[in-house]
Amino acid sequence: MFDKIRRKATRAVKRAVGDKVEDEAEKQVKKTISKHEDEVKKHTFRGMVSDEKTIKGEMITDFDKFKSNWEKDAKDPAQSVFYLLMAAYNYCSKDKKIGEAMATVVLSKKHNNDAPGSLSGLKFGKTNKYLFDQMLEDENIAKSYLGADYEEEYKFNENKLKMQFMGVVPETDKNVKAIIQSSGKDFPTPVTLAKNKHGQWKVTEFSSIATGCKTIASIEEDF
Template sequence: MGLLGRIGRRIGREVGRELEEGIKREITKIEDRIEGKLEKWEKDLVKKVTSVNKHIKGKIITDFNEFKTDWEKNAGDQSQSVFYFAIACYNYCLVDKTIGEHMATLILAKTFLLKSGSSPTKFKVNPKGDGYLLGHMRESPRIIKSYFGGTPDNNYEMDPENLDMHVVGIYEGKTNRGIPEGCIKIQSGGKDHDTPMFLRRNNKGQWKMFGFSSLATGVKTTTEEIGDF
């Protein structure tokens, strides 16, 4: 092999190592998110949250068009956007992954999405970002069920026709650039800590999801499982 060939192989190995290290760094970031580690800007917003005691009720919607119409009617309310996003996650985890993804891409900020010609929203989730978090919840559906009435004591059972999401904190303000931003805290029936969800309002007046990693953190084992030995 000539000199150019040896140089080419060496460059190929170096590029391969850099790509591998880059992928590892991205996976580590996502794993940190699943463990509930927040970024600095998220921590700053959490400190501004005011405690509330609010319940949002509804039902699971499985039809994309109905979901889209309903969300668009309520997208001017932070809490409602979080509620509909949780419904999208429920569909992704327990009903139909594809429809759930379409629903989620309605509410997730376009900044974090990938373009898709086959999706009704023209977007799909990034498998190395929000898609990873959705996949994690799909592997443990009790996580999303815990926001709709599921608890360790009832084996995370919930009624899809009678949803009740508990909102325990709200903040609404603006970024340094004047963009409306907010934080909604919701309570899981399977976690001791509350769950902060981060949003920003677009120029259509719709609250879009900018951070939901805490939603995907694990829940407690059921009472039945604790005694199963």
């Protein structure tokens, strides 16, 4: 009889210990994830000058209007990032040729090639083409930076664009890293820009934009 009671007590203790071990393991996992998130944020934000604001506007699909508007706004790095995202949206969801021409206006010429037949006179270099084609595979990437809400399955209003700008990390007087936030990504996104001789901020590195965003719930749960 006592053996039976002892066995029951032993099993109960093991279950309790097991639950504690599982709880502790879960805590450790959460702690590790939290630590990683903090490290990523610290790395991204190191030296950042906070300038939180929402850049608003309407989608532009005409190349000439896009170019002239960007030239007026190009003295602000946040605006140049905004225009790059508009170009990405056009490339992914409207017209690839127009989207590419728009993007080459905002991107540094160093990573583009001459193209007499293009509206801008330029076409993507190998790296830029690869990154834009990555975004082409999921049109929600560009939309997630322009006001499309992940929680609402990336519903998008072209007449009410909104880009969340967090600030810049100054590197030199002519080089900055702009920090923006996507509704479909956990961490902020860095975009590197340089100021040309005309005082215009041009994007020189944007690979973090092209990374994937969260899958919408209706697709994620369809299994």
